[in-house]
Each structure stands twice: as C-alpha cells, then as structure tokens.
Amino acid sequence: MRTITFIDAIREAIEEEMRADNDVFVVGQDVRGAIFPHTKGLVDEFGPERIVDTPIAESGMYGVAFGAAQEGMRPICDFMFGGFSYVTFSECSVTTGQYHFLHGSQHPLPLVITAGVGTGQRLANDHAMSIHGTFAHHPGIKVAMPSTPYDAKGMFKAAIRDNNPVVIPWHMGIMMQKGEVPDVGDDYIVPLGSADVKREGSDVTVLANSLQLQHALEVAEKLKDEISIEVIDPRSFVPFDMETLLTSLEKTNRLVVVDEDWESGGFAATVSARVMEQGFDLLDAPVIRVTLPNMPVPGGYMEEYVAPNPERIEAAVRAVCA
Amino acid sequence: MALSTEQKTTLYRNLIRADEFNRMMYRRMMQGKLIGFYHPAEGAIAPGVAAASFLNQDDNLSPHHRGHGITHMLSKGIDIKYYLAEHTGKDTGCCKGRSAFHFSFPEHKVYMMSGFIGYNFAPVVGWGFAAKRRNQGQVVMNCSGDGSYGQGRAHEAMLMAQNWKLPVIFFCENNGMSIFSTAMEMHPKEHISSLADGYGMPSTIVDGQDVFAVAEACVEAIARARQGDGPTFIEAKTLRFNEHDIGTPDLSGWEERSEEEHASMREREPVRIATARVLDEGLLNQAAIDQIIEETKAEVQGVEDFADSSEIARPSVEELMDGVFAK
Numbered sequence: 081m082r083t084i085t086f087i088d089a090i091r092e093a094i095e096e097e098m099r100a101d102n103d104v105f106v107v108g109q110d111v112r113g114a115i116f117p118h119t120k121g122l123v124d125e126f127g128p129e130r131i132v133d134t135p136i137a138e139s140g141m142y143g144v145a146f147g148a149a150q151e152g153m154r155p156i157c158d159f160m161f162g163g164f165s166y167v168t169f170s171e172c173s174v175t176t177g178q179y180h181f182l183h184g185s186q187h188p189l190p191l192v193i194t195a196g197v198g199t200g201q202r203l204a205n206d207h208a209m210s211i212h213g214t215f216a217h218h219p220g221i222k223v224a225m226p227s228t229p230y231d232a233k234g235m236f237k238a239a240i241r242d243n244n245p246v247v248i249p250w251h252m253g254i255m256m257q258k259g260e261v262p263d264v265g266d267d268y269i270v271p272l273g274s275a276d277v278k279r280e281g282s283d284v285t286v287l288a289n290s291l292q293l294q295h296a297l298e299v300a301e302k303l304k305d306e307i308s309i310e311v312i313d314p315r316s317f318v319p320f321d322m323e324t325l326l327t328s329l330e331k332t333n334r335l336v337v338v339d340e341d342w343e344s345g346g347f348a349a350t351v352s353a354r355v356m357e358q359g360f361d362l363l364d365a366p367v368i369r370v371t372l373p374n375m376p377v378p379g380g381y382m383e384e385y386v387a388p389n390p391e392r393i394e395a396a397v398r399a400v401c402a
Numbered sequence: 403m404a405l406s407t408e409q410k411t412t413l414y415r416n417l418i419r420a421d422e423f424n425r426m427m428y429r430r431m432m433q434g435k436l437i438g439f440y441h442p443a444e445g446a447i448a449p450g451v452a453a454a455s456f457l458n459q460d461d462n463l464s465p466h467h468r469g470h471g472i473t474h475m476l477s478k479g480i481d482i483k484y485y486l487a488e489h490t491g492k493d494t495g496c497c498k499g500r501s502a503f504h505f506s507f508p509e510h511k512v513y514m515m516s517g518f519i520g521y522n523f524a525p526v527v528g529w530g531f532a533a534k535r536r537n538q539g540q541v542v543m544n545c546s547g548d549g550s551y552g553q554g555r556a557h558e559a560m561l562m563a564q565n566w567k568l569p570v571i572f573f574c575e576n577n578g579m580s581i582f583s584t585a586m587e588m589h590p591k592e593h594i595s596s597l598a599d600g601y602g603m604p605s606t607i608v609d610g611q612d613v614f615a616v617a618e619a620c621v622e623a624i625a626r627a628r629q630g631d632g633p634t635f636i637e638a639k640t641l642r643f644n645e646h647d648i649g650t651p652d653l654s655g656w657e658e659r660s661e662e663e664h665a666s667m668r669e670r671e672p673v674r675i676a677t678a679r680v681l682d683e684g685l686l687n688q689a690a691i692d693q694i695i696e697e698t699k700a701e702v703q704g705v706e707d708f709a710d711s712s713e714i715a716r717p718s719v720e721e722l723m724d725g726v727f728a729k
Contacts, residue, residue: 140558147528
C-alpha cells in the first residue's frame with residue numbers, strides 16, 4: 081500500500097465520492113482556495129457550483145447544506161474550525177437532530193458536517209475546542225472522528241453515503257501524519273459505529289481517539305515491559321461500539337478513558353457511566369478519565385500541560401493499575 | 403399581474419376554507435381537543451392563501467406559524483386531516499402523532515416546522531440552491547412574520563439568495579405584532595420590506611387584508627423566480643385580531659389592546675372584503691358562496707371525524723428509538 085497524509089486521505093474521500101455522485105458537494109467558507117488542504121484543487125475539477133464558498137454567514141451556509149439535503153442532495157458542510165459550528169448551533173444540532181424523528185421518521189437528512197478541531201496549535205478556546213461530545217449529546221446525529229489516514233478515508237466515505245446527519249471533525253494535530261491507504265480507486269469504507277483495537281494488551285484498556293490515540297500508543301510502547309496496555313480507538317461516538325470495549329475489559333479489567341474534551345458532561349463521562357452500568361463486574365478498579373480541566377482551552381504555551389498528554393495518560397495508567 | 407376568473411375563484415374558496423379551519427382549531431383548543439397551543443389566524447388568513455394557492459406540488463413552501471400553517475397548507479393542496487390528527491396525538495398524524503404541532507409533508511415539499519421563530523431562513527437557502535441547480539423552474543415560498551425578520555439569519559438568507567439569484571420569495575406577513583411587542587418598536591423603519599433595498603432585491607408592499615391584491619404580487623414574484631430572475635420581497639400588511647396564542651393576554655407592549663383598536667381592525671376582515679369584491683364583480687352570486695361555505699363545513703367535519711376516530715399514538719420506547727435514525 082502507498083502512504084499518504086491524514087488530510088490527503090480526507091481529500092481523496094471527498095474527491096472520489098464527488099466523482100461517483102453528482103449530488104455530493106462541499107459548502108463552506110474559502111473552501112475553493114482551500115484554507116485547509118482537504119479541499120485543495122477540488123474546484124478545478126468540480127467547479128464553484130460544487131465547491132461552494134459562502135459569505136461569513138454560518139446559518140445561511142449551513143442552511144445550504146440542510147435544505148439541499150432535504151432536497152435529496154448530499155452536502156458536506158465545512159465549518160473550518162469546529163467551534164464555528166456553534167455560531168449556528170440551533171440549526172446544526174437541535175433542528176438537525178430532531179428533523180427525521182420528530183417529523184415521523186419519513187424523510188432522511190443525508191449531510192456531513194466537518195471541521196478542524198483540537199489542541200496543539202496554541203490557538204485558544206474558540207479555535208481549539210472539541211465538538212464531538214456536544215454533538216453526541218443531541219439525539220439524531222451520528223458523530224465520528226478518524227485517527228489514521230486509512231480510517232479517515234474510509235470513515236469520510238461512510239459518512240457521505242450515510243442517510244443521516246454525520247458530524248465528523250478531524251484533529252489538526254494529526255493532519256500531516258502519514259499512513260498506509262489503499263490505491264486510488266480501491267473503494268472501501270470504514271463503517272460508522274465500529275471501534276478498533278489499535279494495540280493489543282492485557283493489563284489495562286486505554287480508550288483514546290485522534291491525537292490522544294497517538295499519545296496513548298506512545299505510552300503503551302514506553303511501558304511495554306512494565307504494563308501491557310490495550311489501546312482502543314472508539315472511531316465513532318454515536319453510535320458507539322460498546323461491545324468491543326466490554327470485550328477488552330473482560331481481559332484487562334481496568335479502563336482509562338482519554339478525551340480531549342472537558343471533564344464535565346463530556347463523552348468520557350458517558351463511557352464511564354455505561355461501563356459502570358453494563359460492565360461493573362468486569363472492573364477491578366474505578367475508571368479514570370484524562371480530559372481537559374473545566375476551563376476554556378488556553379492558548380499559548382500552557383496548552384501543552386493543560387490538555388491531555390502522554391505524561392497524564394501514563395500517570396492515569398499507573399494509578400488504575402496500582 | 404392580473405388574475406383570471408378561475409384564479410380569483412380559487413382564492414375565494416381557499417379563503418373561506420382557511421377561515422373555517424381557523425374557527426375549528428380555535429373551537430377545539432377551547433374545548434380541550436387539541437394538544438399544545440394554538441396561535442389563531444383570524445384577521446390574518448389572506449396572505450397565506452395568496453402565497454400558496456398558485457404553487458406547484460414541487461415548489462417548496464415554508465408556512466407561517468400563525469394558524470399553524472393550515473391556511474398555507476390547505477391552499478397548496480395538502481389534506482389537513484393528517485395535520486389535525488397530529489395535533490391531537492393520533493397515530494394517523496403526519497408525524498405519527500409524536501410532534502404535537504409540527505407538520506411534515508415531504509411529497510408536497512413542506513418539510514418541517516420548528517419552534518424557533520425564523521428557523522426557516524436557513525433551509526430556504528438550501529431549497530433555493532437545489533432548485534437553481536436543477537433548473538426546472540421550482541420556486542421557494544418563504545412565509546414568516548415581521549418578528550422573524552429580527553433574526554440575523556433573515557439577513558443571511560436574503561444576502562445569499564440575492565448573491566446567487568435564487569428562486570426564493572421572501573413573504574413577510576406583517577401583522578405589526580410579535581407576542582406583545584409591536585413592529586414599530588422592534589424595527590427602525592416602518593416597512594420590513596425596506597430591508598430588501600440593502601440587497602438590491604425588488605420588493606413590494608400589499609394590502610394583506612385583500613387576498614386578490616396579495617395574490618397579484620405573488621403570481622408576479624413566482625413568475626420572476628421561475629424564469630431565473632431571482633428573489634422578490636413581498637410585505638403583506640395584515641392584522642392579528644386575537645391574542646398571540648389562546649390564553650395569553652391581548653397586550654400591545656404591556657397594556658391591553660383597546661376596544662377601539664379591535665373595532666377598527668374588524669372593519670378590515672378579509673373574508674368580508676373578498677365577499678364584497680366577488681359579489682360586486684359578479685364573480686360569484688350568493689347561492690354559489692353559500693355552496694362553498696356548505697362544502698367547506700362538510701370538509702372540516704370530515705377532517706375532525708378522521709382525527710377523532712383515529713387511535714392515540716402510544717408506540718413503545720423501542721419503536722421510537724428505531725425512528726431516531728434513517729435506514
């Protein structure tokens with residue numbers, strides 16, 4: 081297999097799906113000129129009618145996607161940075177999540193919301209916050225986040241083909257990381273709702289995604305002679321693959337959940353509660369969470385010790401195994 | 403654009419139907435036979451009839467919430483029995499009885515309702531975008547009140563519709579009132595349609611109590627949109643005879659609306675204005691009018707019978723969970 085970057089894998093997914101289906105299009109701000117590389121050059125092939133720039137008007141911009149999806153098209157709405165989706169949050173969370181269900185489950189809303197998220201750029205809260213937990217709170221929206229180039233291409237394709245609204249942010253901290261991806265034209269998808277065991281182990285399970293998955297894998301490698309760590313990437317938050325996690329806990333009996341979101345009301349809390357409800361008897365120790373402390377994400381140099389990092393993950397692993 | 407005899411007759415019949423359906427909804431709310439609330443449309447039924455009577459089935463419509471969109475939907479050819487069943491929590495409802503007052507008739511391109519005033523301004527841009535791309539003459543009728551134009555998304559929709567020359571009609575039913583607050587207080591200029599000037603969008607102001615005057619403006623705007631000439635802003639000056647929704651006080655600002663204000667409003671009752679016109683023009687005689695009223699009463703009765711004889715929707719939580727996502 082060839083090796084490409086994470087962000088190029090997203091670009092290939094969009095490009096191939098747009099070639100395959102004339103109803104797929106991208107709407108965003110400055111996507112023609114590609115403020116991020118995943119839309120680079122797409123306007124040359126598909127034209128400004130399918131790589132659509134709007135004014136700085138998030139409600140109207142998202143409205144293009146929402147209304148076009150009701151009309152049977154398959155839009156990809158690019159918010160640039162995840163936090164910008166909150167400018168039109170009533171539309172992209174409440175109205176979107178309730179559309180299918182509240183109106184009698186008779187009409188699909190096939191659209192994709194994407195954006196760059198995550199710490200590591202020292203940009204501070206509005207450009208760095210994660211959005212997966214907030215969207216996962218709103219029923220009717222699928223939420224997923226890839227961690228490798230292979231998953232990025234396969235999951236974006238799955239999201240575009242899904243008949244539901246799918247929020248699929250990507251982490252800026254891993255955008256230039258390279259990984260193996262099948263050749264162009266070798267069509268594949270990674271189904272939404274399937275977690276992936278990225279490294280097998282027997283002493284403790286660490287659930288982590290995106291940049292934090294890299295951190296967890298670093299820790300697992302560092303401690304390999306001391307503690308055997310199983311690292312699971314949830315890949316999807318809604319639907320969440322509880323079975324893979326419980327199967328792992330049958331072996332390890334210990335869990336650390338790493339989530340680059342706030343501690344309060346975040347996805348890590350949901351996972352901890354579900355494990356307590358469905359797998360309490362599997363646990364030899366209380367679940368430990370490694371999350372953002374409940375402060376707006378600071379920018380500058382302090383980001384690196386406030387956000388989850390390998391040191392904090394290692395400390396949590398040692399604590400849960402103590 | 404002058405209306406044909408057939409168009410005028412259609413408008414008159416739909417106006418009578420809108421009036422009777424509004425009375426039915428008001429009565430049922432008072433009788434405790436509706437779920438939730440009802441925002442009565444008396445005095446304000448002409449604009450919706452005019453906006454929706456000459457749309458094609460594949461034209462998009464976002465109805466005004468006043469009268470819960472019934473005025474608009476029945477004029478577009480939608481069978482209201484499925485909506486009343488919804489509003490009474492029945493399993494035959496258009497949203498399977500789970501939505502209280504929401505409507506959805508995707509086959510008529512009336513997709514949705516939301517409790518957020520001004521929600522319509524986001525999706526109408528997408529409907530217009532899809533319509534323009536398909537280039538088959540489909541238009542978007544975007545109905546909402548003066549209050550909704552306080553939303554920033556109204557600006558965004560007008561901006562983008564005009565930028566891209568989308569086939570969207572911004573149809574403002576200005577009854578001068580939000581819940582209690584007046585449009586005069588909440589907007590700096592007298593006419594909401596003056597907003598359109600900022601985008602270079604053509605606009606017109608019509609007497610919203612005169613269904614024929616409103617329809618003339620609508621037919622023209624629809625024709626413009628169909629031939630690719632872009633959006634139009636229509637402001638129909640109308641009146642709200644009742645309180646905002648049944649049970650809230652009838653205030654202007656924080657004071658009771660006066661007897662004098664009500665008396666002067668009722669002189670501008672849209673059915674009476676239209677009836678005088680059709681009789682005067684010899685379009686219909688009294689016998690024909692009586693027959694329309696009789697047929698309408700029978701229609702309303704049929705709608706009520708359908709809703710009342712349907713079963714209350716009580717699906718299991720599992721069944722409901724199965725409907726959260728599309729397959």
